[in-house]
Amino acid sequence: MPETTSRRGLLFGAAAAVTAGGLLTACTSNEPKGAKPAANDKPADDKPGKHVTIGFAGPQADHGWLNAINDNAKERAKKYSDITLEATEGSNDTAAQIGQVETLINKKVDVLVILPADGKALTQVGLKAMRAGIPVVNLDRIFNTPQAYRCWIGGDNYGMGLSAGNYIGEKLKGKKNARVVELAGLDNLELTKQRSQGFDDALKNYPNIRKVARQAAEFTVESGQQKMSQLLQAQKNFDALWNHDDDQGVGALRAIKQAGRNDFLMVGGAGALSAFQAIEADDSVLKATVLYPPTMAASAIDLARALGQGKGVSGMAEFEIPAHVTLFSAVVDKDNVAQYMPTGFK
Template sequence: MTNYSGRRGFLLGGAVLGAGALVSACTSNEPAAAPASAAAAPSGPAGANDAPGTAVTIGFSAPAADHGWIAAIAKNAQSAAGRYSDVTFKPVEPTNDINQQISAVESLIQAKVNALVILPNDGQQLNQVARAAMDAGIPVINLDRVFPDKLSYRTWIGGDNYGMGVAAGHFIGDKLKSSGASNPVIVEIQGIATLPLTQDRSKGFADALKTYGFSVTAQQDAKFTVESGTQVAANLLQAHKKIDAIWNHDDDQGIGVLAAIKEAGRDEFFMVGGAGSANAMREIQSGSSVLQATVTYSPTMAASAIRLARLIAQNKGMSDLMENEVPQSITLASETITKDNVARYLPLGFES
C-alpha cells in the first residue's frame, strides 16, 4: 500500500508489541476491497514519555481508505493521537490523487503544524512537498512508502517487505521439509508484480525457500483485489492438479483466494497469507482452513508514527534507548502468526 519501496504490504511482527511499547515508553498502493473497520491501535505500557508535555499539533495525510489495510492506517493514527491530552490531531482528506495529496500537505504546512505524518501515495511524487515541510522546520515522519530524498523526512517507519517473504518462505520450507516433501509444488500469488514492494517480498520468499532446496513452481499477481484473487487462484488451481503450498502476499486479496479454493473443493495443500488481517487470523484460529499462517505487516505502524511525531515535536527521545533523539529509521519485523499464537495477535488484526 509511492514510491512503492515500502508498504504493508497489514502487525509489526516481532515488533508488533515491541515497537508500540518502545515508542510509548519513549507498524502498497493497493487498490482493492471496500473500506472496512479495523482494530484500534494497541495502547502499550505507560512510560515517562506518556506524561503530558508541550502541546503539539500533528498533521496527518494518507491515501483514501479503499483497502482494508489503508483504512486501518487512518484508524490507528487517530486512535493513537486520541490517547494524548497534549496532541491536537489534524488529518486532511484522504485521497488517491497525487495533486490533491500535495495540496493537502501544503495546507498543513501553511497551518504550521508541529509535525507531519505522511503516508504518500507515491514517495517520488510527494518528495518535493515533504522537503518543503522539512525546510519550513516541520519534522516529517515518513510512514511506510519512503521518500527518496532523506532530507525530506526526519524519521521513516515502515514494514519489512523482504522480511515478509523470508518469514513465509521459512514457514513453508520448514513444514515441507519436515514432512519429507520432494520437489514440492509451491505457488505464489503476488499483489502487483511490477511494484518494488512485491519484488522485495518475492525475493525474500525465494531466498528463504532456497535454504531448504525448494523453489517457486508458479507465480502470478492478483492486483491486491478480492476479485482478482478469486480469478488468479482459480486459474492456478486448474493449472496444477496437485499443490503442496501457497503463499498469498495479501490478506485482503486472500478473501478471494480462499473463496476460489473452497469453490474448487481443494485441501491437499496449506496456505500462508500476508499482512495480518482479522479475517485471516480467524481462519487460522478455526483450525479447519487451508490457511495455516499469515506473516505480518501491520497498520499499527501508523500508531507508532503518531507517537514518534509527538516525541520529535516535544524534543524527546525514546526512553528505552540511550540516545537523546528518536532514530532516523525504524524497520518493523515480520512475524509469523499461527494457530499457536493467533490469540495474541487477533486484537491487532484489521478487517478486510
C-alpha cells in the same frame, strides 16, 4: 520503486535499511492508572508533556489496509491528552495531497506524519516542511531523499517473503520433493518483487522444496479468486501456497473451497481480521499470515509526539529517535493469533 497514485500502488512501501522492533515506547499512553490498554498500546512509562499539534496526511481509505492506517493514527492520537491531531480528508491524488500538506504547513503544525500517495511526487513538499522547521515522519511509502523526512517508519516487504518462506520450509522440511506455489501481487510494483525475492531466498535453505508455479494477482478479492482458480487448474498437486495479500486471499480461499481442495497449507500476508479469524477457526487451508502491520500509523503518531516534545525512544541510549524504523514481519499462526486478533483490519 515505481510510483503510482492508484489504490493498489499505495498499498505498501519500500523497506528501510535498519530493522527495529518494539522500540517505540518513549511516547506511550497517558491514560489514567489502571485503565485497560488496547492491544497495540505500549506500557505507559511517561506523563503528559508539552502539547503537540500533529498534522496527518494519510491515504484515501479504499482498501482495508489503507483504512486501518487512518484508523490507527486517529485512535492513537486520542490516547494522549497532550496531542491535537489535524487530519486531512485523505487522497490518492498527488496534487490534492500536496495541497493538503501545504495547508498543514501554513497552519504551522508542530510535526507532520505523511503517507504519500506518491513518494517521488511529494518529496518536494516534504522538503518544504522540513525547511520550515516542521519535522516530518514519513510513513511507509518513502520520499526520494532523506532530507525530506526526519524519520521513516514502514514495513519490510523482503522480510514478509523471507518469513513466509521460512515458515513453509519448516513445515515441509521432512517431506521429499515438496512443491509450493505463489500467488503474488501486482508485478509492476517493486514491493511485489521484494516479497517474491525474500520468499525465493528463504526456500534456498530447503533443498527438498521446489516452487513449481507463480501467478500475479491485483490485491483484490476478485483477482485473488480468478488467479487462484487458474493455479488450481494448472497444478493438481502441491504442498503449500504463499499468498502476498490477505484481501486477495479472501478470493483465493473462495476458489480453493469451490475446487474442494484441502491437500496443502496456505500462508497469507498483511494481517487482515478475516485471515486471523480463519487461522483461529482452523477449518481451512489457511494456517498462517505474515504481518505488514497498519499499526505502523499508531507508531508514527508516537514518533511524532516524541519529536514534538524533544524525546528519544525508551530503551535506547540515544537522546533522539531513529532516522529509520523497519517493522518486523512476524508470522501469525494458531499459536499466537489471539494476541494479534485486536490488530486485524477489515
